Structures are given as structure tokens and as C-alpha cells.
Amino acid sequence: MDRKTPELRPAINEYFKDPTPSANLFDNISSHATTDAKREEPAVCRIFQQIEKKTDIFDIINPPPDSNSHNNNPGFEVREAPFLNTGNDSVDPMSIFIHEYELSFVPAEDERRRFAWIPSSKTKMTLEKASQMNHALPRDMLTMPGVENVNFANKTYEGLVSYLGEAEAAPFKTKTIEEVTQDERGLKMLIEDSNYSEALNLTTRLLAMYGQGPGQTGYPSKHTKHSLQLWLTRFSLLVKICACKIAVKEAMAWDNLDRPDLYMQWYKELYGNKYGTLVPFSLRLILAELPQYATTSTNIYKKLFEVLSGVRKIILNLENNLAEDGRCVDLTTQDRNTSKLLWYSREARVIHSIINCALNQKDYKLAIQLLKDLIENPRLKYTIDHSRSLLSAMGRICLQVGDLKGHSYFLKSSRLKPQLLGTLGENKADYRELIDAALLAIAQNNYKEAYKHFENAYIIDSNKVMALNNMATCLFYEGQLNNAISLLEDAIQRFPELALNESLLSNIHCFYQFQNSASNKQRLLKYHIISKYKNSVTDITN
Amino acid sequence: MTSVEVKEVVEHPIKLRVMRLGKPVIFNSKVVTCDSKDLPGAVLNTHLKKDVTTLANAETLAAGSFLMVPNVLENLYLGETFLCYVYLKNESSQTIHDIILKAEIDTATSHIPILGPKSFSKLDPYASIDVIVKHEVKEHGTVNKLICQVEYDRKHSFETIFSYRVPKPLDLKTKFYNTVTDEVYLEVQVQNIMSTPITLEKFNLESSFGYDVNSMNHLLESPENKSVFGDLDILDVKETRQYMYRLCLDQTIEKNPSRTNNLGKLDILWRSNMGTKGQIQSSPLLRQIPELDDITFSITYLPDTVFCEEQFDFTCSIKNNRNRDMQFVVEVSDEEDSNLAWTMVSGMQLRLLPPYATIKTVFSMVALNHGLQVISGIKLKELILNRTYTYNNFGHVFVTQNS
Structure with missing residues (x-):
């Protein structure tokens, strides 16, 4: 069925393994971004790096385990992928802060700091009167959520097999709801398999047990830490599969996450003398992010800034030797420092969310202002990697709004490089510099140069899919549709797990549509089916 | 408006497609994370880290570098460059000979050839001719067309027409204030009437011969000529800026400076998405000259x-x-x-x-x-x-x- 002539589809090696790699594609000679080869005084720097402790933005105390085990690369055809993720993950790449604190690992302290939150004054009054009120709240002070009655499309593996055949479909096999235990563990397994639809269906089942299932919105039900974790999972997945309408609807019952029944103080018999909220911080954040997806929102930033100001109040309390929620409690230095670290990283995370929201709205001024503040006034020392990422991000945002002065941020990022390399410093542009240079070249309409930079980046780094996709994009703008398509097809063949995503498919879809040949349509359909199955992207119709 | 406009002429063995190109856009990844102690554990974070569209070492910032050919094109505005992919493909199993490809822009007032006529001696089966054509848009209006003509085998020919609109990018309003000493104060309001925020890279008043311009758009007390508009030159959608200039007659010109009513013109250069460039010059700024006494x-x-x-x-x-x-x-x-x-x-x-x-x-x-x-x-x-x-x-x- 594939009637393509060989010369239309050169192997990727033709571009990269050739001694003069890009000569046949572009005949100009472009110089690579070169940078000063400043050699860093080695010893001191390296020693410090070993002592320094780094914390990541997702979770400061438990850095995520090494994810190398996820590197399975299923392919359509059995074929050795020569450019496999070599990723030298010696340093946890997600870490952003450097600190010298001894961290506290006492479970009780950990729980207090993670779930600390300052109730509004109205809620605080109600909480103080909890025992007099006999734990009965008027209806308008209850949180009464329920899931929407939606069954998320269940894409059967059989469907995939019937389309692709046993061999090609095998790598994409995931577990279904009936194959896992009907509890938290099963839920985790489904998520790990990226079977988000089935995971969502499982949250519906589990929440129904709490009286928060379909049709139960507006009826009193009981909240526990566990039920809220289920909700966090559900909202995360809803956003992931772009079911934003449903998420916005279900979020209404939660209001500001500030009703008395969401605080531990309300359940003295259950939590004793503990203070704090039942709401995981990530849930608070994700609900604050939702208004940007709703068409009716008037102020999409309001909730995000409310969360930010809540976080800042807690930081202020910690810096004033109070407990997170402002109570006069003696905390050990270790405990206090660990807490500060957690809340500093949460503050940064919230600001990141606001920046993302601003970018989606094309509010570049706000995004630039916030990012500038993050760069210039960090709460703690950033790792060099993170600092460079922030500078690159700034440069990219500037380019997006057409400000070529963003170039200066790329230069600042470059200047940080030698410290990172230490004694191994080489006079060669590193991955980040190449990508930055390529984006700048595109802003200047120089797609040939951009292609070269992306090509060099492709050779260096692990995010090869992005490099390939961007090379293909450059080729297309240079009038090389066929070569662009070949590159993307190769990317899919080599890295199907990573490449079959919504954004790459959008590009290849555009190219295929323009080229308009029958075999393309077939192939595109196949990619879409796999991608949908893999990412559980649902077509939300109701 | 979609980016693909496919016009086909069914009976011909070669087919011509044209597609207007807008600058590629950076895909903003969707960021979902949680604490590793939360129910989903580290899974969501790991997924995010593996996502090819994220920014390494700052994954929670949606500022990656994954390029996308835009699905929905921004308008093409006066002063920007019309960029178009012309794709001519032989969809038959026979070689086609003697192909001539020609393209021109047709506006309300003019025909501008932008390609060829270019000759190709033959086109193999299923092979294609790819050309990117460019044209700086100097006329706004609704009737702009790209007309591509193809001739082949010395006897057949067909043409494909691609129409596009060219709206105005900026709204300019000017006001003049004359003084007795023959100075003129000029007030210019510029409003971004495009659908996307832009960076105003250049906004200059180029005065006519005989006038000296004093730009009054910088803070007086700042050492390095800081702009009154702040550090960012971003002009949001619908946002308006007001510039002020003082013009006086050049005193060094001894002879009678021909008192022209043309003060000069504004030269404006802006960039938007990924450096999309636009440049316009205003029509001459004319003022009413007050009648001078003897x-x-x-x-x-x-x-x-x-x-x-x-x-x-x-x-x-x-x-x-x-x-x-x-x-x-x-x-x-x-x-x-x-x-x-x-x-x-x-x-x-x-x-x-x-x-x-x-x-x-x-x-x-x-x-x-x-x-x-x-x-x-x-x-x-x-x-x-x-x-x-x-x-x-x-x-x-x-x-x-x-x-």
C-alpha cells in the first residue's frame, strides 16, 4: 500500500551520518554559535557541588526516583534505535534550589508542613466554634462535590490490534480497569500505563463510595484525606486529557477550598489536635489554574494570585518564627528550614503556573514581569541548570512576542555555562545554546541556520524528537516538503513512544494534507489511532 | 481561516497547491504535577519530564522549544511579508514535459509578478516542484490575490487563485499645535488593531528637509535615554501609545526655507510572533500653515x-x-x-x-x-x-x- 519511491524518503542517516551532513540539504556554510572557552577554576567548585543539596520544584523532600526504567522504546518494526536516550542523569535534573539545610524527616512534622493552610477569617471563626456547633454546618458552608456522569471512552486493545496487527500493537498494550484492583493501587497502575481514561473511570467508581459519585453533587458527604487525593488525581487527569469542560463543572462545588469541612480542625475526633487542611496543595493549584480553560471566566488570574498570596502569608509566618498557619508553636531549626524550603518551592511553582497561564492568554507583559522577578530575586540559590533554563525561557517568551532583544537573555544563559562544565569546559556550543541560537535564527527568518543548529543539537542531546521535529519544520519553510515529511516519519519510527504526541502529529498532519497522497492518509490515520490510544485523548462531546 | 487552501483542477495530471505560511509557533506544554507523596506519586512528574515539548530543568514553565506549523494563521497585515508555499506535483505515472510556472500578485491597483515565468524541462512521475514565494504587502484591502499559472506539454495550461485579505495593522491619529515662533508640536497616537500583541521595534518621525525633530518620549532625568513607556516595547492588542515631538525650523538654513506644510512621515517597524516583521511608513504628515504676518x-x-x-x-x-x-x-x-x-x-x-x-x-x-x-x-x-x-x-x- 505504500507506493512511495525510495528517493522521496531518504533514511535519516543520509542527513546525519554523512561526513558533510547538511551539504545536500543546505549548501551554505554557517558557523556554530561559539562561546568563550573560559576555564573555570576546578577544585573548589566541584567540591561545593557535592556538598550542596538540591531540591526540586515538584517535591523538595522526596526527589522522584530515577526514571531510567521508563526508557522502553517500542517500535513499529523491530529495529535498533541508534540514537537512544543516553541521558547522563547523574544529577537530578529537576532540582532547582541549592541549599545547605539539614532536612527534617519526622513524619508528623512532614504532615503538618505539607497540609498547612491559613483559613479565611470567617472559616477560622467557625472552626473555633466547632465543638459548640456540634459539628453541624449549615448547608451553605458545606462542600458537596460529585463527579459528572461521564464514561470516558474505553479504547480497547482489540481495536488497536485489529488495525495494526498483533506485532505492531504489542508495545502499546496497557492495562484496563478490570485488570487492576479497584483501589488506589490499581489507579496508580493505570496512570503509570498512561491509560488515563480508565483511570478516570476508576476514580468515578471510588468516589461513588464516598457519596461523591455521579449525580451526588449538592448532597452532603464526608471528606477525608484519601477522598481528596482521589479528587486531585481526577482533576489532574481531566486536565491532562483536555476534558476541561468537565473539570470546570466539577470544580464549582469546591469553591475556594476554604469551607470548614475541609480542615482537620473540624474533625477533632478523627485528627485529634492537628491543624491544617485536607486539601493537597497540588489540588489547590490545579483548581486555581482551571478558570483559564473556561470560556466564561472573567478574571482568570484571581484564584492563582489568591493561592500565591496564601503561600506568601505562610512564608512570612515561617520567617517570623511562627508556625505555617501563624500559631505560636516552637519548631526546631531543622523543621523550620525544611518547611521554608517546601514553601519557597511551592511559591516558585505557583508563579510558574501564573506565567503559563499568561502565556496561554498572550499576556506577555505579565509573563515577562513575573519571570524577570523570579530570575532577579530568587528566594534561594538556583542550580545553574535551572538558572539557565529560566533565562532561556525568558528569551523564548521575548521572541514569541517579537522582541529580538530577548537575545540578551540567551547570552546571559551562555555565560553561566563554563561554571557548569568545570574543568571539562569545551569551546563548543552546548545543547541549550544551540536551541536558543536556532530559535533566534528563525526569528530572523534564517531557517537554514536554524536547521544547522537543531541538527547539531540532535547529535548532542536526548530530546531528539524535538530536534527532529524542529528540523522538519525548518525544511518545510525552505520549500522541502518531502524531506520534512521523511524526517517526521523517521522520528515516529525511531521514538514512537515520545514522538506520537499531539503536537508532532499536528505538524505531520499539516504536511500530509498539503502533499495529499493516499498512502499518507492511511499512515496518518494509524498515527492518530495509536496516539489516541496511548495518550487517552478523548473527544469530549458531551 | 485555515492555513491550507487547496485548489485543484481535476483533469490535469499535475496539480498545484498553495499554502500561505505564517511563522512557526512554539507549542506550550500542559503542565500537571503533584507532590510525590500524593496519590499519583511521581508518575505525572515523570510523564512531564519525558514530554518532548517541555523545557528541560524548568519543566513546570511552559516555555519549551517545540515548533509547530500554525493551524490557524494570524491575519496578514499591511507592511508584513506574504509568504507562500507553491507546490506543483505530478500525480500521474507519466513524465510531464515543458512546464512553465508563473506567479503574480493582483491587487486593486496593480499586478506584481513575483515568480518567473520559470521553465522546467520535465517533471517525473510523482515528483514535485517546490517554490516559496515572497511579497511585501504594500496595499491593504480585501481583493488581493495570488495567481499561479502553469503551462505544460506546450498546449495545456491552468491557473490557481489564492485570495487573501490585508487589514490595517495600526491606527494612527495625529494632532498639530502651532506656536507663534513657528514651532510645531506633534502628538501621535498609535493603536495596535491587530489580533496579536506586538513589539514596536522602531517608531521614528522622519522630518522633512528644513525641520529639526526633538523627540519628547524619553525620561528627562535618566542617563541612558530611558523611554517613557518603560523597558518593554510590547503593544498589546487594542493598546494605544501616545508619542510627542517638537519640530522647529532648522536655523542653520540661511536662505528662505521653503515653508513646506509636509512635516515628514512616521517610520514604524514592529515584530510579532517569532519575529514576524512588519514595516510601514505613514503618509506625509500635513499641517495647516498659519498665515504669517509681514x-x-x-x-x-x-x-x-x-x-x-x-x-x-x-x-x-x-x-x-x-x-x-x-x-x-x-x-x-x-x-x-x-x-x-x-x-x-x-x-x-x-x-x-x-x-x-x-x-x-x-x-x-x-x-x-x-x-x-x-x-x-x-x-x-x-x-x-x-x-x-x-x-x-x-x-x-x-x-x-x-x-
């Missing part, structure tokens, strides 16, 4: 504060605005109730004033009383045409006690 009489030096009962001097300039010689006699006379008195000779004859020339002359007075006093009582008698010009109430001094 002469312009103005003060060039006058102390603001003088002491009571002490003499002070001030200087005035007399400018001949006509194309003839003038011969002046200066007469001064004290007004009744005036608190200033002239202390100079009245009836002094000045030297001959040639056409458009300027002469300066010094006047002397003494203040008789305190307070803000008005200068009045100058008469210029022109002897050749026997005309008299009277100037009252044309200056103030503040008189104080000499301590």
Missing part, C-alpha cells in the same frame, strides 16, 4: 526678574517674512499707568532688512514699581511701504526690591 517680532532674551528702579535690557528679533527689502524705524512710547519706562532712544533706524532675513535689536527699560509688569509700546515703522506694526502686551518681567 514680519515676525519675538523676544529672544528677557530677564525673568529685575530690580526696582534699575535699568534692564532685553533683546528682540525681527524677521522679514516677505520677498522684499524692509527698512525699519523703532519707536518706543511709555503707556499711561505703566510701571515700566523706556530708557532708550526712540526713532532709531535699523539697517536694511533683506528678504527673509532676521535682525536683532536691544531694548532698555527701567522698572518703577514692584510686581509682575507688562511690556508694551513698541512701534515698528516700515519706511518703504510705509506701514506701522504695533506691539503691546508682549512680555512680562517680575520686579523685586533690590536688597
